[in-house]
Amino acid sequence: MLEIRGLRHEYGGRTVLDVPAWEVAAGEASLVLGPSGSGKSTLLGVISGLLTPTAGEVRVAGENVPALPAARRDAYRARHVGIVLQTLHLIAVVSVRENLRLAQRLAGHAVDDARIDAVLDGLGIAALAARRARELSLGEAQRVAIARAVVNRPALLLADEPTSALDDANCGKAIALLQEQARACGAALVVATHDHRIRARFTRELAL
Amino acid sequence: MSLARLAWSYLAARPLLTLLHVLLLALGMATLVFLLLFTSQAQQRLERDAKGIDLVVGAKGSPLQLILSSIYHADIPTGNIPLEEAQALAKNRLVATAVPLSLGDAFRGHRIVGTDEQFFKLYGATLARGTMFAGEMEAVLGSETARRTGLDVGATFAGAHGLALASASEHADHPYKVTGVLAPTGTAVDRLVLTSLESVWEVHGGHGAPAGGREITALLLRYASPIAALQLPRLVNSTTSMQAASPAYESARLMNLVGAGVDTLRVFALVLMAGAALSVFIALTTALEERRHDLALLRVLGARPSALVALVAAEGMTLVVAGAILGLILGHGAAQAFGSLLAGPDRWPVTGWAWESGEAWLLLGATLLGAVTCLLPAYLAYRRDPAALLLRR
Numbered sequence: 001m002l003e004i005r006g007l008r009h010e011y012g013g014r015t016v017l018d019v020p021a022w023e024v025a026a027g028e029a030s031l032v033l034g035p036s037g038s039g040k041s042t043l044l045g046v047i048s049g050l051l052t053p054t055a056g057e058v059r060v061a062g063e064n065v066p067a068l069p070a071a072r073r074d075a076y077r078a079r080h081v082g083i084v085l086q087t088l089h090l091i092a093v094v095s096v097r098e099n100l101r102l103a104q105r106l107a108g109h110a111v112d113d114a115r116i117d118a119v120l121d122g123l124g125i126a127a128l129a130a131r132r133a134r135e136l137s138l139g140e141a142q143r144v145a146i147a148r149a150v151v152n153r154p155a156l157l158l159a160d161e162p163t164s165a166l167d168d169a170n171c172g173k174a175i176a177l178l179q180e181q182a183r184a185c186g187a188a189l190v191v192a193t194h195d196h197r198i199r200a201r202f203t204r205e206l207a208l
Numbered sequence: 209m210s211l212a213r214l215a216w217s218y219l220a221a222r223p224l225l226t227l228l229h230v231l232l233l234a235l236g237m238a239t240l241v242f243l244l245l246f247t248s249q250a251q252q253r254l255e256r257d258a259k260g261i262d263l264v265v266g267a268k269g270s271p272l273q274l275i276l277s278s279i280y281h282a283d284i285p286t287g288n289i290p291l292e293e294a295q296a297l298a299k300n301r302l303v304a305t306a307v308p309l310s311l312g313d314a315f316r317g318h319r320i321v322g323t324d325e326q327f328f329k330l331y332g333a334t335l336a337r338g339t340m341f342a343g344e345m346e347a348v349l350g351s352e353t354a355r356r357t358g359l360d361v362g363a364t365f366a367g368a369h370g371l372a373l374a375s376a377s378e379h380a381d382h383p384y385k386v387t388g389v390l391a392p393t394g395t396a397v398d399r400l401v402l403t404s405l406e407s408v409w410e411v412h413g414g415h416g417a418p419a420g421g422r423e424i425t426a427l428l429l430r431y432a433s434p435i436a437a438l439q440l441p442r443l444v445n446s447t448t449s450m451q452a453a454s455p456a457y458e459s460a461r462l463m464n465l466v467g468a469g470v471d472t473l474r475v476f477a478l479v480l481m482a483g484a485a486l487s488v489f490i491a492l493t494t495a496l497e498e499r500r501h502d503l504a505l506l507r508v509l510g511a512r513p514s515a516l517v518a519l520v521a522a523e524g525m526t527l528v529v530a531g532a533i534l535g536l537i538l539g540h541g542a543a544q545a546f547g548s549l550l551a552g553p554d555r556w557p558v559t560g561w562a563w564e565s566g567e568a569w570l571l572l573g574a575t576l577l578g579a580v581t582c583l584l585p586a587y588l589a590y591r592r593d594p595a596a597l598l599l600r601r
Binding site for chain 1: 506515597
């Protein structure tokens with residue numbers, strides 16, 4: 001599913017990311033572990049096509065992402081990559097449902113409320129659909145952010161520091177949810193973190 | 209959820225600020241629309257009333273006053289002229305037609321004009337009902353006069369001396385009889401009472417010619433040839449006791465006088481519009497600063513940079529277009545309110561139920577202003593780094 005060869009990225013004249021070779025198969029879950037500033041977020045940016053690396057190949061479902069023209073890269077990200085940001089970042093002025101509909105529309109799909117209900121239900125937050133995003137608690141917002149990332153059934157689910165703001169109990173729950181959701185849509189899961197509490201929950205990891 | 213709806217959600221999330229911007233834009237637009245309606249209707253009115261009249265001959269005095277009193281029926285006459293002298297001029301070979309006017313009385317503010325049948329030809333006035341005045345003390349009413357006074361064919365009324373609305377001395381001993389009502393002409397004729405010259409003389413002098421001979425107030429002349437335009441005014445002004453005034457020249461002078469005030473208001477309106485546009489610009493730019501994460505998120509979700517431009521433009525243009533449309537409605541409403549509040553027998557009617565082609569240009573101008581306002585914020589949105597959220601730059 002995800003295949004990286006000779007990836008290197010420089011920023012401000014120094015190398016911030018260097019991954020000679022790395023693979024994650026479909027349905028697999030992998031951790032990207034490293035301290036702050038080790039390039040975890042940069043790696044997620046490159047994989048999702050938000051950043052163009054200085055050199056190297058990033059193949060997702062056979063396509064070399066950095067080589068795609070900008071427009072196709074945006075379309076690729078919308079359809080095949082689900083991202084849970086560290087800040088979660090929902091659009092505050094609209095409802096939870098509208099946040100998910102927006103993800104569907106931007107991926108070029110028709111609005112599918114049945115799918116939205118199924119995803120929200122799977123995450124145990126069906127009751128929040130009509131709620132404004134700014135009225136949610138942190139835990140609720142995280143579930144909505146996961147729902148938004150998986151609503152288009154991505155091939156690749158990326159999470160950036162999903163547990164940094166959570167206590168131990170919730171930390172475990174969050175990872176379980178991510179793994180469960182990735183499995184449900186057959187996506188490869190990549191979690192970037194510096195949180196060693198969740199190491200035991202992954203069989204594969206890339207240390208940066 | 210489409211980006212258009214998202215733009216709407218952003219506006220709805222700050223209802224007071226949105227309302228403020230729409231109102232600011234609407235006020236500027238309304239003022240411009242009102243001025244446009246007012247000046248163009250006044251202009252049309254001036255042109256329609258003076259149509260077919262090349263020269264006005266009356267007593268010496270202010271030429272503007274002569275034109276105002278004898279064509280627009282909005283000022284007191286400069287005085288009277290001897291009928292004999294007027295008749296001699298009417299026979300001049302440079303004159304095609306000469307319509308005599310005799311003014312002095314009014315009925316509830318509607319001027320009673322003594323004239324002859326040429327007057328009706330000049331204004332294209334036809335009877336809506338009844339017959340033309342024939343004998344003495346018979347009168348025909350303009351459509352507005354009939355509507356406002358409630359008089360109709362067969363009614364009688366007495367004129368009051370002077371042109372003011374509330375005049376003390378009535379000619380109660382000389383009542384007029386209404387024989388007909390004219391169809392609307394869209395000119396000053398609608399607000400007049402028309403009768404024969406003889407009736408006016410009857411009211412003022414009684415039977416028989418006074419010692420100094422009969423008098424009229426003015427002659428409305430039409431030139432027989434272009435040469436008349438050069439010779440006739442000079443002839444009248446230098447060889448007779450009368451003066452000649454050109455309606456075209458005097459009404460242009462009048463519009464210039466009014467125009468100075470209108471221009472000042474127009475500058476005010478433009479300043480208002482520019483202020484509103486600046487306010488929208490600042491609001492959009494600061495909102496973008498607050499929403500830079502939203503924009504980056506949209507990119508993360510797969511939006512193209514052009515979609516972000518569309519989002520910002522949709523937000524700004526919604527404000528501007530809503531303001532412009534509200535301004536159009538307010539401008540027309542103000543014209544209508546102004547017209548009905550200030551309506552009177554001696555006032556120009558202003559209506560909101562008329563559209564000017566200039567309004568299309570105002571709308572276009574407002575839209576362009578909106579586009580310019582959105583330009584920089586849209587560019588900033590376009591330049592948003594899509595990886596900003598991830599890398600927290």
